[in-house]
Amino acid sequence: MNGMRVVVVCGGESAEREVSLASGRSVAAALLELGHEVVLVDPAAGEPVLAGPLRPGEAVDGADGVAVGKEPPSLAGQARARERVHAALTGGPVLELLRGADLVFLALHGGWGEDGHVQALLETAGVRFTGADSAACAAAWHKGRAQAVLGAAGLPVPERVLWRPGAEEMPSAVRRLVTAGPVVAKPVAEGSSVSVHRAASPPELERAAAEAAAAGSGVELMVEPFLPGREFTVAVLGGETLPVVEIELTTPLFDYAAKYQPGAVNEVCPAHVPDDFADRLRGLASRAHRALGFGPGTYSRTDFRCDAAGEPMCLEVNALPGLTAGSLLPRAADGAGWTYADLIRRLVDLAGPA
Structure with missing residues (x-):
């Protein structure tokens, strides 16, 4: 494995751009520690090569901590950013850089980086990359369709209703859910808990829906x-499940601000739960991983929340979970006794030989 040329792709055009940039710099530093040559690329940037080629012993600017804001970045320029991503991955010097690498490490989160678009472009170009293929990413990205697949595979999932506010009135099924008790509304295709809202009444849900509709045309919500x-x-990771992480919240929801602000939540790993319950969660995560088409050379992170009776429900499966110093996958790796560099080495190994 030593001595590879690795291009780390991060940034991108999604609401998780800042998180991805932080992940990319952390990954690049770990790869240098492992003895690889690294180039850091943001295909959505006007100047896509952020750093490199860097060689072992050299430093990555910002690797010790890139600030992630309390709010996700505006998507006002997303269309132009997507044009740049497409251009960078389908021709010119960036594509040649990717083709010349021994491995492309995808540290993208959300948007085209996690819904299968980027993976499909790399597959077409014959580029070897880390993580799941385009089909598995697409299957996991749309929360409504993913939950339907998981439910059909026998995994416990909450009741859900899809709603496109602005294009239609509140569906009767949504009104029934929110009348029966508090609901959570979130975009069906977004990550890092962006634009997640809790609503306890129809008017409160209407306000949350209006906010989501204002954020972008055609936003589809999942209400549960x-x-x-x-x-x-x-x-x-491949055929291995890591220790369970419990997310102890001081707020009702694990939203974007809570995820990326130090001290907002307490993440406990291994979770303080009975062994049989931990085994159950790990078994469910493994089944979810397989049900959505994640193969042995891939990795994922499955999120659960328990109902009032303590029964775990599968909320979603993340195809490219965060790799910042404070992200949940590195926290689970730490609970397994791995260093951050150990985790990155294992993710590289999953991609197989060049």
Whole structure:
């Protein structure tokens, strides 16, 4: 494995851009520690090569901590950013750089980086990359369709209703859910808990829906009952499940601000739960990983929340979970006794030989 030329792709055009830039710099530093030559690329940037080629012993600017804001960045320029991503990955010097690498490490989160677009472009170009293929990413990205697949595979999922506010009035099924008790509304295709809202009444949900509709045309929401129990996440690397992480919240929801602001939540790994319950969560995560088409050379992170009776429900499966110093996958790796560099080495190994 030593001595490879690795291009780390980060940034991108999604609401998780800042998180991805932080992940990319952390990954690049770990790869240098492992003895690789690294180039850091943001295909959405006007100047896509952020750093490199860097060689072992050299430093990555910002690797010790890139600030992630309390709010996700504006998507006002997303269309232009996507044009740049497409251009960079389909021709010119960036594509040649990717083709000349021994491995492309995808540190993208959200948007085209996680919905299968980038993976499909790299597959077409014959480029070897880390993580799941385009089909598995697409299957996991749309939360509504992913939950339908998981439910059909026998995994416990909450009731859900899809709603496109602005294009239609509140559906009767949505009104029934919010009348029965608090609900959570979130975009069906977004990550890092961007634009997640809790609503306890139809008017409150209408306001949240109006806010989502104002953020972008055609936003589709998934509305599901608010689950009041404990929250957990489990990572799967190839055929291995990592220790369970419990997310202890000081707020009702694990939203974007809570995820990326130090001290906002307490992440406990291994979680303080009975062994049989931990085994159950890990088994469910492994089944979810396989049900959505994640193969043995891939990794994922499955999120759970418990209902009032303490029964875990599968909320979603993340195809490219965060790799910042404070992200949940590195936290699970730490719980397994791995260093951050150990985790990155294992993710590289999953991609197989060049």
